[in-house]
Every structure is written in structure tokens, then in C-alpha cells.
Amino acid sequence: MCYLIRCDKGHFRRNDVPICPHCPPKKLGKIVRELFPRITEEEIERARQEQRAWDTKNEHTRLLGHILQERGILQPQELQQVLAAQGIVPLVCNPCQSFFNCYGELPEKLPLCPQCQSPLMKMAGKVSEQYSYKGYLPKAVAPDSNQVQAKTAFPSRYRIESSLGKGGMGEVHKAFDTLLERRVALKIMDHKNISKEYIERFLIEKKMLANLVHPNIVKIYDFGREPQLYYTMEYLSGKTLLEAFPKGASPESATVAKVFQKISLALQYIHERGILHLDIKPSNIMIEENEGNPKLLDFGMAQIAGDISLILAGTKEYMSPEQAANQKLDARSDIYSLGVTLYEVLTGRRPSQSISNTEESTLVFASSIPKELQHICQQCVERKPEKRYQSAKQLSDALENFLVQESRRAVVDTKQIKDSSIKVDCEVEEMENIVVVKSQDIQHSRIVVNI
Numbered sequence: 001m002c003y004l005i006r007c008d009k010g011h012f013r014r015n016d017v018p019i020c021p022h023c024p025p026k027k028l029g030k031i032v033r034e035l036f037p038r039i040t041e042e043e044i045e046r047a048r049q050e051q052r053a054w055d056t057k058n059e060h061t062r063l064l065g066h067i068l069q070e071r072g073i074l075q076p077q078e079l080q081q082v083l084a085a086q087g088i089v090p091l092v093c094n095p096c097q098s099f100f101n102c103y104g105e106l107p108e109k110l111p112l113c114p115q116c117q118s119p120l121m122k123m124a125g126k127v128s129e130q131y132s133y134k135g136y137l138p139k140a141v142a143p144d145s146n147q148v149q150a151k152t153a154f155p156s157r158y159r160i161e162s163s164l165g166k167g168g169m170g171e172v173h174k175a176f177d178t179l180l181e182r183r184v185a186l187k188i189m190d191h192k193n194i195s196k197e198y199i200e201r202f203l204i205e206k207k208m209l210a211n212l213v214h215p216n217i218v219k220i221y222d223f224g225r226e227p228q229l230y231y232t233m234e235y236l237s238g239k240t241l242l243e244a245f246p247k248g249a250s251p252e253s254a255t256v257a258k259v260f261q262k263i264s265l266a267l268q269y270i271h272e273r274g275i276l277h278l279d280i281k282p283s284n285i286m287i288e289e290n291e292g293n294p295k296l297l298d299f300g301m302a303q304i305a306g307d308i309s310l311i312l313a314g315t316k317e318y319m320s321p322e323q324a325a326n327q328k329l330d331a332r333s334d335i336y337s338l339g340v341t342l343y344e345v346l347t348g349r350r351p352s353q354s355i356s357n358t359e360e361s362t363l364v365f366a367s368s369i370p371k372e373l374q375h376i377c378q379q380c381v382e383r384k385p386e387k388r389y390q391s392a393k394q395l396s397d398a399l400e401n402f403l404v405q406e407s408r409r410a411v412v413d414t415k416q417i418k419d420s421s422i423k424v425d426c427e428v429e430e431m432e433n434i435v436v437v438k439s440q441d442i443q444h445s446r447i448v449v450n451i
Contacts, residue, residue: 339380
């Protein structure tokens with residue numbers, strides 16, 4: 001016969017529910033004492049001492065309940081009853097031989113192992129000693145059923161290895177393509193608030209992107225809609241812009257200009273094919289580890305020029321005013337975002353943002369940054385699109401002209417050196433396009449590019 005009873009806190013529960021479900025979780029030892037009065041506090045304390053002694057010498061901990069079970073104080077079925085009363089579900093990962101505890105009720109589809117992305121399983125009886133305890137897996141951080149469905153389906157071809165980062169439109173994973181046997185970057189798009197029209201456009205645009213071939217654009221390998229929208233890119237080893245040019249490092253202006261000149265050419269390439277990137281920011285530009293070649297990444301927001309975004313997405317701090325207002329976009333929106341990125345690399349901060357096209361933006365630079373480069377950056381981030389560079393090609397040409405001027409400034413006329421008031425014993429050796437001035441005084445030895 002079932003009837004209602006009250007706990008010490010005044011909560012009602014059925015008499016066949018041993019522990020109040022409304023009270024905060026209790027310590028395992030206390031629950032053991034409540035459920036099984038035959039077990040003494042001294043027995044539990046000795047088990048705790050064994051647990052502490054083990055933990056000081058080993059990387060993974062031992063559960064108090066398992067120690068009580070090993071000592072014969074608790075039977076396996078009694079341990080399961082204690083864990084259930086505590087509101088904890090033990091989950092096992094067989095591939096990496098580890099197990100976790102999960103608070104609360106589990107979703108219909110079990111969470112994934114945070115180490116190897118394999119589906120976790122409910123514990124059946126006692127776990128083998130070979131398995132290591134990896135702590136709690138709170139329900140709050142466990143993936144929802146849709147995420148689990150995506151991640152458990154992808155390993156049929158793509159074996160997810162680790163997470164590379166999460167943005168407003170999805171998460172990027174380091175994965176291994178088992179069909180083509182190569183490492184890739186797998187982006188799984190967030191399915192929330194995405195319309196059928198967006199899905200159809202996504203598939204059309206990714207097909208266009210897969211045909212892009214440019215030395216400064218990441219390669220798109222594959223895309224699809226099952227189990228949810230995704231696409232794969234080449235996996236790059238290197239540094240993002242802000243890793244390559246960290247804040248406060250005072251990067252060389254010419255080095256920065258070379259990187260952005262190449263990215264401008266990449267933008268011109270996609271713009272000529274009717275594609276806008278719409279999510280240009282420092283984390284989406286990577287400098288390759290070996291060659292030092294910059295590449296434009298993450299085309300998750302890319303769309304056909306002239307369309308009005310079906311969803312307002314991207315990264316707010318780098319959006320053009322017209323993109324933030326969800327207006328019709330063209331190549332000048334990408335130029336604005338690239339200008340914000342350039343300013344952040346040069347100064348270590350972003351310009352103040354405003355959606356209004358009527359306001360003028362004035363940037364502040366350090367005196368060490370050449371005026372020509374300041375002007376280029378300023379023109380990129382003009383509020384009104386008609387005041388910006390009208391194409392990425394114009395921006396690329398401006399950066400190229402700046403680099404030529406910088407190289408000319410570095411040239412020291414050979415005759416000027418010979419006639420200099422600095423009297424040193426030196427030898428001038430002329431070669432094709434190079435003048436080498438050798439001096440016994442190391443301070444006055446130099447190599448001069450002869451333009």
C-alpha cells in the first residue's frame with residue numbers, strides 16, 4: 001500500500017521512495033547508514049581512510065561505494081540502490097576503459113565519452129579494476145539528444161578526435177576521415193533556428209565552395225545534411241592571427257601587410273565567384289606552421305552575394321553596420337570585417353562598434369604605424385559602404401603599393417654610404433639587386449635591397 005510521508009525538510013514523497021527526491025544529494029556514507037542501519041559509522045570511516053590513502057598515491061580515485069563493496073560491507077545490488085538514491089547514474093566507456101558518474105535522469109540517448117567520443121553505457125554490476133574513474137559528468141554539460149545523434153553517426157566515416165572550438169553557428173572538431181584516410185576539420189552546424197530555405201542554400205553554397213582552389217583559402221572536402229548540416233575542411237597546423245601577432249607585440253607593419261594582402265586576394269577570388277565570407281575575424285585566418293602562408297578559414301556563414309541573410313549570425317564585433325542591420329550585403333561587408341581584423345592586429349584592440357551608417361569612425365594608431373597603412377585601415381572600416389574600398393582587389397593593390405614604398409624606404413643609396421660622414425673601413429660588393437656593405441665595425445655592416 002502506497003501513501004505519502006514527509007522528510008525532515010517537510011517535502012512529501014511516496015513511502016516506497018527511500019530518499020527524498022527534492023532534497024540536495026547526500027553524501028554516500030550518510031545514505032548507506034540511512035538505508036542499511038546494520039552498517040556502522042566506524043566501517044564507513046575505515047573505508048574513507050582507505051579511499052584517502054589510495055587517492056594520495058594514484059592519479060584516479062576509488063569510489064567509496066566500491067571500497068564498501070570490496071570489503072563485503074555492501075552487496076552489488078545494495079550499491080546500485082545507494083547510487084540511485086543519491087541521484088547518480090554510473091556510466092561506462094569500454095573503448096577507453098573508464099567510467100563516470102552522471103547526476104539526474106539521463107536523456108533517451110546516452111551522452112558521449114568526453115575522451116574518445118564513444119557512446120557511454122549504463123554500468124552493469126561491478127566495474128573491472130582495469131577501468132579508471134574519471135569523475136562526474138553532470139547532466140548540465142551532457143550533450144542533448146540531437147547532438148548525440150550527430151556525433152554518434154559521424155564516426156561511421158569521420159572519427160572525432162577533439163574539439164577545436166565552438167562559435168555561434170556550430171562546433172569545429174578535429175576528425176579523421178576513415179574513407180580517404182586523412183585528418184580533417186569537421187564543422188557540425190547548430191540546427192537550432194535554421195529554416196528549410198537556409199538548409200537548401202547551405203548545400204548549394206557548399207557545393208560552390210568545394211570547387212574553390214586558391215593558395216590562401218582552406219579546401220572544402222565534403223558536406224551534407226545527415227544527420228545534420230556539416231562540412232569538412234583541410235586540417236591546418238599553425239597559428240591564428242592573434243596567436244601569430246599577440247597583443248602588445250608591436251608587429252612589423254610590412255609583415256602584417258603581406259598577410260592581409262594575400263587574404264585580400266583570397267577575398268577577391270571568392271567575390272568574383274559571387275560568394276561572401278561574412279565571418280572574417282582573427283580566429284578565421286591561420287598562418288601555416290611550415291610555409292608561413294595565411295589561409296582564410298571557416299566558410300560556415302558564407303552565402304551568395306546580394307542575398308539578405310535569413311538569420312543574423314556571424315561575430316558581432318567584426319560585422320559591418322549593414323550586416324548587423326540584416327540588410328542586403330556585398331563584397332564591401334567583407335572588406336569592413338577585414339579592416340577591423342587588421343586594426344586589431346596592429347593595435348591590439350577593436351574599433352568601437354555602431355550600427356548607424358551615418359556616424360564616422362575615427363581610428364587611433366600608435367605613431368610607429370606608417371601613415372599609409374593607417375589610411376588603408378581607416379578606409380576599410382568606413383561606416384558607409386561607398387566610402388570603403390569598392391573591391392578586395394582595390395584593397396590588395398593599396399597594400400601592395402604600401403609594401404613597395406616600405407621596401408624603397410629600406411634602400412640606402414650606395415653613393416650616400418660612400419659619402420657619409422661616418423668614417424669606417426668598409427668594402428662595397430654589388431650583386432644583382434643586392435648591395436652588401438661590409439665593415440669592420442659591426443654596427444655599420446648592412447645589406448641593402450636595390451630597387
